[in-house]
Amino acid sequence: MPLTPKSPGPEASWSAYANEIYAAGLLRGDVPRLPTDLTRLEELFSRRLPAGPVGYVAGGAGDASTARANREALDRWRIVPRMLRDVAERDLSAELFGVRLPAPLALAPVGVQSVVHPDAEPASARAAAALGVPFTTSSASSTPMEEIAKAAGDAERWFQLYWPKDREVAVSFLQRARASGHSALIVTLDTAMLGWRPRDLDQACLPFLHGVGTANYFTDPAFRAGLAKPVAEDPVAAVQHFLGMFADPSRTWDDLGFLREHWDGPILLKGIQHPDDARRAADAGMDGVVVSNHGGRQVAGAIGAAAALPGVVSAVGDRLTVLFDSGVRSGADMAKVIALGARGVLLGRPYVYGLALDGQAGVDHVVRCLLAEFELTLALSGHRAPADLTPDSLVRAD
Template sequence: MTSPTPQVVPTTAYQSEIYLAGLSGTTPALPTDLTRLEALAEQKLDSGPFWYVAGGAGTGATMRANRAAMDTWRIVPRMLREATQRRLATTVLGTELPAPVLLAPVGVQSIVHPDGELAVARAAAELGVPIVLSTASSYTIEEVAEASGAGPRWYQLYWPTEDEVTISLLGRARAAGYTTLVVTLDTWTLGYRPHDLDQSYLPFIRGVGTAIPFSDPAFRAKLAAAPEDDLMAAVGRWLPMFTGTALRWDRLPLLREHWDGPIVLKGVQHPEDARRAIEAGMDGIVVSNHGGRQVDGAVAALDTLPGIVAAVDGRAAVLFDSGVRTGADVFKALALGADAVLLARPYVYGLALAGQDGVRHVLRSLLTELDVTLGLAGYADVAELTPDALVYGRP
């Protein structure tokens, strides 16, 4: 299924709107430097929700590596090239994108704002940017689809250990118009996250982020009492079903049997795993270390991207996430071979600070910066980007 053509094309219009609004004394409600949002979110949120979003595994070394890699790759602007009009639009796995950006799957968004995934879906649909809905959503598959309207949407699976539940979730997502399945591989058990541990904070054990399984008929059929009547029993049934059991390559045929659209494996960090994914008939991969939330001291996601792109060699879509904060970061990932980039923490901070308006602001800022950066670097189309647009050096 091909998603509807996006109605809003990102341009420098947002930049112009901001400057013109200044004539009447109006300035943006949120910073346009998206790296400043985290500190503002920390001031607003309780420490449990904030660190659940902002924290990483162990000492945070992988998170720091992600950002250091972004700083180490440097853009080399080219001069006297026609780039007055830019084209950011692309198509990835049958989904038409106004720019090569998607909203990454982030669970339990209601811990930062009561509207959670609904606000994010509405903001994304306004701009034609796809959301990737997490299995750990605070709202159901169907509720988020309704909020998305005609907007493009993909579904991310935390793979249950019981096949009947998996099949039911996949069927619901397809029926609700989700076109691509994203299977997260690197979170089959929770990473060692000191900020969460020190506060004994895990939303799922409180029944938060469980709207999708708790509304699922196959899951509910396994309960002695409905989740509304016995929340802790439902939580106790769900937690071991989606965490604690390692995933295996030999289980992939189940997904292909019950999902007739593209399938993407998220969390690939080694070229050999990328090759195996293609051999298994997968349509794409996401190069990701889960934003540094799973393995402390792991390789930066951006540093693994070139080798994985070479291993894939055009046989599948390659997407990228982990460490993306700015339009310039998106430019760098695209230049290193990514077909599209997933944005995560910045839009969650925007949600925390201003709900739907905050998510819209983050997206418009990011896309505007990407557009301006593309043009000033001497490129008229994101399809023109290659590693020649960058050099590798000291940050």
């Protein structure tokens, strides 16, 4: 029979998940419903879902060379285990933006989750909340942010903004996000327009054209004020209005004051890869940056995110909170990123694969596998806490 384990409280040892799996096999003959090697999830996802959703989630820009570069950049770093250190007790907890979390992990903003599972973002938010891991609501979610917040309950949650051209819609989004309990704002800078994505183009698949991923817009009073007719009466016009304002490639650093004017919590800029951009974020009074290339979905031939991370940390690690996403597929990857100076990791595609394959339970499984492996990697390399990891914990393979 398949294993559907109960989630632990945030205070539990994450590595106990391995014992739970073995015990279920011994006592009941159960095995996990999904692989524990998270690198296998994409293959399963690709076999079980239609080509459109598969390409939209798993695809990359151009020839997907940047997605490959993300993996290559992580693989270049190798962990150097140290022996005879007392690691009997471990503590994965970390503080981000004044909140103590059970681990330096959050679920990344991923929009349009209804294309992979009907329970969509609320299922992911519930799984994250049960584990104490922050969930990041995407502007392009399939579900209005207020419903996602309701699913998350009192758990920590963040909001990601695709900065629209329409100032009033932007203000409304920020007000709604704050009112629905989102504590931090992540502003995605690398998607001022969609990149060249052959897997989507070959299927002529863009969910937004069908009104999917537009829930926050279609429920927004400022957005609806710009429509001649209600969304239900003319959905085509609503989609066109959305497409006309989705992002603004004319934005510059001078515009960041608008965000601070309308958001009183932490602000992070996502998509930072150059140290000079990180310095400009710090000079502009931002609270953090996310080193990310959008999982390789925007610019083909670009630098791997892990290759960009050390330079950003060196430039602003003492001034800003540096988070990381793009390419993390294992607890070992997470250990490397933390050792390179990131304060936390945003996990993207793997949890979406888990959602697609097994709903909320799939998200739960993915997060628990990642953190169990992270804890074991930490301990077996001679460390008791994420803060113990430093660049000296790694060597470059090349």
